[in-house]
Amino acid sequence: MEAHWGKKNGRTRIFYLSFSTSAGNSVSGGSTTDDKNTVTAPEGFQLGGFFGRDGDEIDSLGAIWVRITPKTEAPVTEPPPPPTKAPVTQESDDSGAAVSTAASTEASAAALTESSVVASAEASAAASTEASAAEPTEKPNEVPAKPVQTISVEDSVQLSESFGGPHGTDFSDEASATSGQAVASVTILAGERVDGVSLDILAPKAATFHHGGTGGTKNTLTLAKDELITSMEVHWGKKNGRTRVFYLSFGTSAGNSVSGGTQTEDKNSVSAPEGFQLGGFFGRDGDEIDSIGAIWTSIELVTAAPTEAPAPAPAPAPAPAPNTDETPGTVKPAGTPKSGVKNTRAVILSESFGGPHGKQFSDQTLATSAQTVSSLTIRADARVDGLTLEVSGPTAQTFTHGGPGGKENKLTLKDGEYITSMEAHWGQKSGRTRIFYLSFGTNEGNTVSGGTQTEEKGSVTAPEGYQLGGFFGRDGDNMDLVGVVWTSIEAVAETKAAGGSATDEDIQLSPVYGGPHGVAFSDVSGIVLGQTLSSVTLRGDARVDAVTLQVAKPAELTWSHGGKGGTESTLTLAPGEYINSVEIHWGKKSGRTHVFYVSFATSEGNSVAAGTKTEESVTETAPKGFQLSGLHGRAEGEVDQLGAIWTRISAKPALLTDSTGSAWYGHTIRNWVGPTIGNSKDTACYRKTVAFNSKNICPLGYGKDDDDDCIAQCPMSYPVGCFLECIPQNDDCALNIAQKVASVAAVAFNTATAGLFGQVKAAYSTAKKLYLCAAAVISIIKSLIFYLRFMQTTAPQGDVEKLLAVAYQSDVVLVDLPVAVYSCLGLKVPPKLQWTGIAMMIVENIVKQAIINGEEIISSADNVVNMLTNTSAIKSPGTSVSELQDFIDANTSCGFELKQLTDRVIFAVSDVRNKTPNAAVDDIRVTISKSPLVLNDIPTVTNNCMKEMMRKKTKDAAFETRDLLRKTVGVIIDQLIETSTTDMGKSVKEDDYYLEVANLGLTVLGGMDPTGVVYMVSQFVQPVCGPTSFIGEIDDGNLYDALGLWTVDQAFVGSYGWWTKKGDGVVRLIFESTDKEDVTVVIHSGGDDYAKVDVAAFATVTWESTVSELQDKTLYLDRWRPGLLGMPGSGGGSLLVWVPRGVIY
Structure with a gap:
C-alpha cells in the first residue's frame, strides 16, 4: 500500500492511495503529494483490513496484514517475535485532542500474544514495519519447556492515546523506557497550566525523564515500595491561539494521587493495561506541555528469547586434541x-x-x-x-x-x-x-x-x-x-551516560537570582581547579553595588563586578578557610530587579554582608567537598543578578606544562589550541583554493566549492564564512558586504566633489608639524578611550560598529577631534564648527583606530606618528614572536628538534615523490596533508618549544610564536610540494608584518582620501587564508585552554566545559537560556552553516553531533535577535571553539 497525505483546511487528509498485488496488478485513486510512504506485507502475509481515522474523507490509514496460510496451533517454547512497533505521530482533531497513530494503541488490535495478524503503521507515521513471525517447530521427545513469558520484548512497552495540541517540539521516552522499571517519583510543575513533568527512575538504570519548562509550583509524589502509577488524567485548552495542557493528575495502585494546573472542559484519562505501569511520556513541549501521552511498561522484566540451539549431531565424535583455533x-x-x-x-x-x-x-x-x-x-x-x-x-x-x-x-x-x-x-x-x-x-x-x-x-x-x-x-x-x-563484542559494564567528563562535575554553577538587566558576566573562564581565594569584598547600602573576589593561588587575580558606590566590607580568609554558602535577596527598584542583599559565609563560621534584606531570598550552599571559586550573573552600576560557581576542593588542575609522554623529540607537554590562534589581523580574508587530486579528493582542511575546487575551511582567526571570504568572529556577512558596497558608492559621490587631497599631502610634509599634530591627537584619543570604556561599563557591550555609533555621539568626536585634525592640516577652524568631509573622514579613521588599537597607539608618540604615517610597528621584546630560523640558529634543544623536524619534512615529501615519480602535485598535497608527520609530529614538536619559550616570553607570546612556527612549516611543505626546494619559510614573518602595515596604511590613508578610492581599495585588499593547520591531537583541559574557546558580547558569556581525548565521541552542547525572548542559535562548522537550534526563553535545549563529523574544524555559534532589514540586532554574541580530531583507544 502506498499513501500520500497533505493539509486541507488546516486538517491532514489522505490525498492518494495505491494498492499492489502479488501478480503485479494495482489500483489507485486521488492526487499525489510530496508527503508519502509505502508499506509492504511481511513475508507470508496479505492485506486483510484497515485501521485509522475517517469522516467524510479518510484522515489517516494503516494496513492490517493477515497470515496467508492459517496458523496451526502447536506447543510453543517461546513466543514468535511480533512486528516492529511503528513510530508514533500525532494529529490534532478540531477539538485540540491529539491521537496516537501507533498500531499498538488501536482498540481493534489483536491480543498481545496473537501473531497471525500484523498491523502496519498508519500512512502519516511515515514508517514501514517489516517483520515476519517465524513458525514454531515442534520437536519429538522434547523436554517440557519452562514457563515462558506471555509477551515479547517489543510488546513490553506500549503507548497510550495522547492529548493536547500540535504545537511545540516532539519528545518521547520510548527509546529509554524498559520493562521491569522501578519508578521512584513523579513531579508536576504547574501554575495556571502545566509547565513541566518529570519521572524519576531508579532501576534497571537510574534516569530522569523531564519534559517542558521549569516554571510553576512543584508537586511531587514519591512512591512506596511496589507502588505503581497506573492512570493519568489530562485537561487541555487554548492559550494565545495554541492548545496547551492545563491540568495533569496521576493515580497509583495504592490509591494515592498527585495533580497540578487548572481543570478545563476538554479532558480525558487513560489507564495502564493489566500488568503495566507508567514508565515514561511522549508528546510535544516547549516552555510548557503542549500535548502528552503515557508510555506504559511491563511491571515484570521481559528479556529477549534465547537463540534456539542447533540440532545435535547424529553421534558424538572422539574429542580432538586441544586446538587454539576457533571453530x-x-x-x-x-x-x-x-x-x-x-x-x-x-x-x-x-x-x-x-x-x-x-x-x-x-x-x-x-x-x-x-x-x-x-x-x-x-x-x-x-x-x-x-x-x-x-x-x-x-x-x-x-x-x-x-x-x-x-x-x-x-x-x-x-x-x-x-x-x-x-x-x-x-x-x-x-x-x-x-x-x-x-x-x-x-x-x-x-x-x-x-x-x-x-x-x-x-x-x-x-x-x-x-x-x-x-x-x-x-x-x-x-x-x-x-x-x-x-x-x-564482549559485555562491558555500562558507566554513567556521558554528559561530560568527571572533570565537568568538578565545576558546578548555582542558579542565578535577580533580574535580567545589566551586562552579563562570569568568572568561569578564569577559574583554575584547586585555586584559593584570599578575600571577598562587598560594596552596598540600600542595595548591593559591587562584589569582588581576590584570588591568591595559583596566580593573584581580582574579579570585580558592579559599580563604585556603597560602603565597603571585606572578609579576609585564613589559610584553609573557604566560602561555602551565599545568601541572596532581591527586589524591585524603579521598575528594575536588583540584588538588595548578599552574605557570604565560610567553613570557619565567619561571614560578610552588605545591603538590605527583602522577602524574596535564597541561600545557596556548596555541594559537599566544594568551595566558592567564582561568580556569575549580571551587573552594571549595581549588581542585578548573582549566582555562585562552586569547584571541588580536591580537584587537580590540568596545566600546560604537565608531561604527557615522550618520543624522539623528548618529553611532551600538553598540546592545547591556546588563546592567540583566533586573532585576526584584517577585516576579512579570501579562502585559499587548490585543485582536487587524481581521485577527486581534497587535502585535509579543505572542502568542495561550487566551482569544483577545494576551498579552505574558515580558520580560527576568521571563522565566519562569507561566500569566498572568511570574516572575524562576531562579524556579519551582510554587514561586510554592505560596507564594501558603501565604499564603492562613496567613490562615485566623492570623486565629483573633492579637491583637497593636495592640501592634505602638503600639510603632512614637515616633521615638526607632524609631531605637534601627534601631541594633540594623543590627548584626544586618551579622552576618547576613557569615554568608550565608560560607555562599555554602563551600556550593553557591542562590536566595533556599535562602539562607533556611541563614539560619534560624544563631544570628543563632534568637537575636540575635528579641531585637532584641522590644526594638523593647517586649516582654519570654521567659526560655526561646520566640518568639511575631508576632516570628518580623518576623524572617523582615528576613531576606528582608537577603538581597535587604542591603548597601543597612545603608549608612545612614535606609535601615534606611525599611525598617521601609514606604519604599524607596535611591538615590544616581551611580546614579540620569533622566526623558525632564529630557533634553529640559536642551537637550543628546541632549535635542534626543529632542525630534525624540517629534515623529516623534506624527507617525507621527497619520499612521496620517489615512490610515486609520476604523481601530480595535487596528489602529493593530499597524501602529505593526511600523513602522521602533519597530523602528529609537526604539532607536537612545535608545541614542545613552548617549554623553552615560556622561560623568556609571556604565555600569549609563546603561543603566538608556536603558531608562527607551524605556519612556517606549512610554507616549507608547500614550497617542497610545488618546487622541490625551500627557503625555510623566511618570508612568513615579513609577509605577516607587511600585511599589517599595508592594511593599516590603506585604512589610514583612506581617511585622508577625499575621493575614497584608497579606502575602497582597503576594503578589497585582504590576505588569503588557508585552513587552521597542524593543531594535532589535543590533550585534556578546559575548553578555554584546550580548544581556544572565546566569546564576544553577552550571548555566550559564562560558557564552560571540558575536552577529553577519551570519551564517547559526541559533541554535546547544552543551551541554558536566561533570555526573556526566544532566539535561534546558528551553528557553523569550518565556516559553513551547519545547523540551527531554536532556544525558547528560559529553556534548556541540548544539541548533539559527533566528533568525527565536526573534527579538525572550527565550531562557531552566533545568536542574534533579528534587527532592521535582517541585520543582526540586539542581545547577541558569538562563541568560537576548535573541534579536534578524535582518537580511538
Whole structure:
C-alpha cells in the first residue's frame, strides 16, 4: 500500500492511495503529494483490513496484514517475535485532542500474544514495519519447556492515546523506557497550566525523564515500595491561539494521587493495561506541555528469547586434541582482543563519510555491548537510499535510516559472525553530497554492497574486539552521511551516560537570582581547579553595588563586578578557610530587579554582608567537598543578578606544562589550541583554493566549492564564512558586504566633489608639524578611550560598529577631534564648527583606530606618528614572536628538534615523490596533508618549544610564536610540494608584518582620501587564508585552554566545559537560556552553516553531533535577535571553539 497525505483546511487528509498485488496488478485513486510512504506485507502475509481515522474523507490509514496460510496451533517454547512497533505521530482533531497513530494503541488490535495478524503503521507515521513471525517447530521427545513469558520484548512497552495540541517540539521516552522499571517519583510543575513533568527512575538504570519548562509550583509524589502509577488524567485548552495542557493528575495502585494546573472542559484519562505501569511520556513541549501521552511498561522484566540451539549431531565424535583455533561457527573478527585485556568502552564511533546535508541521526544511545546482529540490509540503486540493521539481542531492535527506495541487498549473519568493516563512496547530486555506494564485510569473509562506486571513498575497520552495532550520520530520502557505531563484542559494564567528563562535575554553577538587566558576566573562564581565594569584598547600602573576589593561588587575580558606590566590607580568609554558602535577596527598584542583599559565609563560621534584606531570598550552599571559586550573573552600576560557581576542593588542575609522554623529540607537554590562534589581523580574508587530486579528493582542511575546487575551511582567526571570504568572529556577512558596497558608492559621490587631497599631502610634509599634530591627537584619543570604556561599563557591550555609533555621539568626536585634525592640516577652524568631509573622514579613521588599537597607539608618540604615517610597528621584546630560523640558529634543544623536524619534512615529501615519480602535485598535497608527520609530529614538536619559550616570553607570546612556527612549516611543505626546494619559510614573518602595515596604511590613508578610492581599495585588499593547520591531537583541559574557546558580547558569556581525548565521541552542547525572548542559535562548522537550534526563553535545549563529523574544524555559534532589514540586532554574541580530531583507544 502506498499513501500520500497533505493539509486541507488546516486538517491532514489522505490525498492518494495505491494498492499492489502479488501478480503485479494495482489500483489507485486521488492526487499525489510530496508527503508519502509505502508499506509492504511481511513475508507470508496479505492485506486483510484497515485501521485509522475517517469522516467524510479518510484522515489517516494503516494496513492490517493477515497470515496467508492459517496458523496451526502447536506447543510453543517461546513466543514468535511480533512486528516492529511503528513510530508514533500525532494529529490534532478540531477539538485540540491529539491521537496516537501507533498500531499498538488501536482498540481493534489483536491480543498481545496473537501473531497471525500484523498491523502496519498508519500512512502519516511515515514508517514501514517489516517483520515476519517465524513458525514454531515442534520437536519429538522434547523436554517440557519452562514457563515462558506471555509477551515479547517489543510488546513490553506500549503507548497510550495522547492529548493536547500540535504545537511545540516532539519528545518521547520510548527509546529509554524498559520493562521491569522501578519508578521512584513523579513531579508536576504547574501554575495556571502545566509547565513541566518529570519521572524519576531508579532501576534497571537510574534516569530522569523531564519534559517542558521549569516554571510553576512543584508537586511531587514519591512512591512506596511496589507502588505503581497506573492512570493519568489530562485537561487541555487554548492559550494565545495554541492548545496547551492545563491540568495533569496521576493515580497509583495504592490509591494515592498527585495533580497540578487548572481543570478545563476538554479532558480525558487513560489507564495502564493489566500488568503495566507508567514508565515514561511522549508528546510535544516547549516552555510548557503542549500535548502528552503515557508510555506504559511491563511491571515484570521481559528479556529477549534465547537463540534456539542447533540440532545435535547424529553421534558424538572422539574429542580432538586441544586446538587454539576457533571453530568456524564461533570465529570472532580480526579485532577480537589477542592480549586478553578486556574492552573498557561499550561503544566507539568511527570516522564518518559524506556531506553536511539531511537530518542528523544516531544509534549510539541504543547500541550496547554484547549485541547480536542478525542482518544488515542496504537499499540502493544509483545511490544509497537507506540502511536497516536488525539486532536480536540482548534487546531486539531495528535501526532504519534513509528512505524506502532502492533495491534491497540483505546479508544475514550466522552465529559468531560479525560485521567488521565498511567502505563508503560519496559524490555530488543536485548540489548535495550523497552516499553513492556502501559495502560491508564480516569476519567470515562475507560481504553486502549497494549503489555505484565513485572516486571519492573511504573505509573503516572495527577496533580490536568490536563489531558494527549501529550507525550515525545524516539522511533524508537518501543517505547523506554515514559513520559506524562500533560495539564491544564482549559485555562491558555500562558507566554513567556521558554528559561530560568527571572533570565537568568538578565545576558546578548555582542558579542565578535577580533580574535580567545589566551586562552579563562570569568568572568561569578564569577559574583554575584547586585555586584559593584570599578575600571577598562587598560594596552596598540600600542595595548591593559591587562584589569582588581576590584570588591568591595559583596566580593573584581580582574579579570585580558592579559599580563604585556603597560602603565597603571585606572578609579576609585564613589559610584553609573557604566560602561555602551565599545568601541572596532581591527586589524591585524603579521598575528594575536588583540584588538588595548578599552574605557570604565560610567553613570557619565567619561571614560578610552588605545591603538590605527583602522577602524574596535564597541561600545557596556548596555541594559537599566544594568551595566558592567564582561568580556569575549580571551587573552594571549595581549588581542585578548573582549566582555562585562552586569547584571541588580536591580537584587537580590540568596545566600546560604537565608531561604527557615522550618520543624522539623528548618529553611532551600538553598540546592545547591556546588563546592567540583566533586573532585576526584584517577585516576579512579570501579562502585559499587548490585543485582536487587524481581521485577527486581534497587535502585535509579543505572542502568542495561550487566551482569544483577545494576551498579552505574558515580558520580560527576568521571563522565566519562569507561566500569566498572568511570574516572575524562576531562579524556579519551582510554587514561586510554592505560596507564594501558603501565604499564603492562613496567613490562615485566623492570623486565629483573633492579637491583637497593636495592640501592634505602638503600639510603632512614637515616633521615638526607632524609631531605637534601627534601631541594633540594623543590627548584626544586618551579622552576618547576613557569615554568608550565608560560607555562599555554602563551600556550593553557591542562590536566595533556599535562602539562607533556611541563614539560619534560624544563631544570628543563632534568637537575636540575635528579641531585637532584641522590644526594638523593647517586649516582654519570654521567659526560655526561646520566640518568639511575631508576632516570628518580623518576623524572617523582615528576613531576606528582608537577603538581597535587604542591603548597601543597612545603608549608612545612614535606609535601615534606611525599611525598617521601609514606604519604599524607596535611591538615590544616581551611580546614579540620569533622566526623558525632564529630557533634553529640559536642551537637550543628546541632549535635542534626543529632542525630534525624540517629534515623529516623534506624527507617525507621527497619520499612521496620517489615512490610515486609520476604523481601530480595535487596528489602529493593530499597524501602529505593526511600523513602522521602533519597530523602528529609537526604539532607536537612545535608545541614542545613552548617549554623553552615560556622561560623568556609571556604565555600569549609563546603561543603566538608556536603558531608562527607551524605556519612556517606549512610554507616549507608547500614550497617542497610545488618546487622541490625551500627557503625555510623566511618570508612568513615579513609577509605577516607587511600585511599589517599595508592594511593599516590603506585604512589610514583612506581617511585622508577625499575621493575614497584608497579606502575602497582597503576594503578589497585582504590576505588569503588557508585552513587552521597542524593543531594535532589535543590533550585534556578546559575548553578555554584546550580548544581556544572565546566569546564576544553577552550571548555566550559564562560558557564552560571540558575536552577529553577519551570519551564517547559526541559533541554535546547544552543551551541554558536566561533570555526573556526566544532566539535561534546558528551553528557553523569550518565556516559553513551547519545547523540551527531554536532556544525558547528560559529553556534548556541540548544539541548533539559527533566528533568525527565536526573534527579538525572550527565550531562557531552566533545568536542574534533579528534587527532592521535582517541585520543582526540586539542581545547577541558569538562563541568560537576548535573541534579536534578524535582518537580511538
